[in-house]
Amino acid sequence: MNKKTEFIDLGERGRYNPKNKLNDLTGKEWIKFTKSWFIHRPKKRNDDEILHPAKFPESLVKDFIEFFTKTNGWVLDPFSGTGSALIAAGELNRNAVGIELQKKYHSISEKRIAASNFRSSVKSVMGSAFNLKKVLEQNGFGEIKFDYVITSPPYWNQLERNNIRQKDRKEKGLDTFYSAEPEDIGNVKEYEEFIEKQAQIFDQVYGVLKNRGYLTIITNNIYFNGRLYPLAYDTAISLTRRGKKSWILKDEKIWLQDDKPLIALGINNAWVGNRHHQYCLIFRKEENE
Numbered sequence: 001m002n003k004k005t006e007f008i009d010l011g012e013r014g015r016y017n018p019k020n021k022l023n024d025l026t027g028k029e030w031i032k033f034t035k036s037w038f039i040h041r042p043k044k045r046n047d048d049e050i051l052h053p054a055k056f057p058e059s060l061v062k063d064f065i066e067f068f069t070k071t072n073g074w075v076l077d078p079f080s081g082t083g084s085a086l087i088a089a090g091e092l093n094r095n096a097v098g099i100e101l102q103k104k105y106h107s108i109s110e111k112r113i114a115a116s117n118f119r120s121s122v123k124s125v126m127g128s129a130f131n132l133k134k135v136l137e138q139n140g141f142g143e144i145k146f147d148y149v150i151t152s153p154p155y156w157n158q159l160e161r162n163n164i165r166q167k168d169r170k171e172k173g174l175d176t177f178y179s180a181e182p183e184d185i186g187n188v189k190e191y192e193e194f195i196e197k198q199a200q201i202f203d204q205v206y207g208v209l210k211n212r213g214y215l216t217i218i219t220n221n222i223y224f225n226g227r228l229y230p231l232a233y234d235t236a237i238s239l240t241r242r243g244k245k246s247w248i249l250k251d252e253k254i255w256l257q258d259d260k261p262l263i264a265l266g267i268n269n270a271w272v273g274n275r276h277h278q279y280c281l282i283f284r285k286e287e288n289e
């Protein structure tokens with residue numbers, strides 16, 4: 001006969017099942033996160049963080065890290081920018097490593113980590129995600145099998161476009177693209193090539209994630225030159241067709257940005273949408289053991 005589960009009562013949080021294999025959440029908290037969309041209004045960014053053109057909010061990443069890891073788990077962000085995932089992981093007592101190509105963003109991460117007092121190991125390293133394995137080895141993380149990867153790669157050439165929002169950033173002296181370096185995946189000219197190169201990076205991520213671990217990619221379909229490029233969909237498809245390194249696509253969660261102002265796009269002329277949502281794609285590594 002099956003032994004009865006001894007739940008732990010955590011008051012308002014609900015009841016925690018000690019047999020929970022994935023996270024430290026109660027059943028009530030678990031269900032809440034499984035909704036396929038969410039509205040998130042992040043707090044205003046500080047001067048350092050605003051320099052980066054596409055930082056995601058810590059509060060958003062925190063919800064994902066809390067769902068896909070337990071305390072003391074290991075989190076990786078291969079495109080870590082100003083370190084939002086690292087800060088979120090540290091605040092949740094998870095260990096984390098971030099890889100960032102640009103010194104200026106890596107330095108912001110380091111500054112933010114130094115100003116925190118994390119109990120866990122949280123580190124930003126400089127390098128290219130194209131050499132992911134080597135960069136991790138060189139920084140002493142070669143033996144780590146990560147529990148979870150959460151990241152937001154450049155949205156192809158989206159930052160190159162001189163649209164209204166970019167014009168505003170330019171006038172304020174803020175970055176409108178990451179760098180001119182060829183290693184920067186945001187500088188790949190052709191869309192199809194971008195999709196392939198991005199998948200090659202996630203082949204490497206596959207190698208350092210533990211089996212049955214999850215990967216979340218925050219990305220979007222993007223409007224460019226009068227048409228929509230289905231970057232989020234192509235990201236989902238491309239990662240599931242990588243031979244032995246194929247990811248299993250589990251779901252999408254849609255981040256609704258209802259705090260973004262509407263801009264008069266194409267008015268009285270033609271359809272141009274105000275795209276106020278992003279995709280959080282959830283994959284899993286599932287190999288037969």
Ligand SMILES: C[S@@+](CC[C@H](N)C(=O)[O-])C[C@H]1O[C@@H](n2cnc3c(N)ncnc32)[C@H](O)[C@@H]1O
Pocket residue numbers: 052054055056057078079080081082083084085099100101102105127128129130151152153154155178179183184185186
């Ligand atoms: C969308 S941003 C990530 C922002 C980050 N989540 C944050 O909150 O600050 C993408 C980042 O990828 C970096 N990047 C581009 N190509 C890279 C590469 N080959 N290896 C590592 N980082 C790269 C860019 O410099 C940029 O900071």
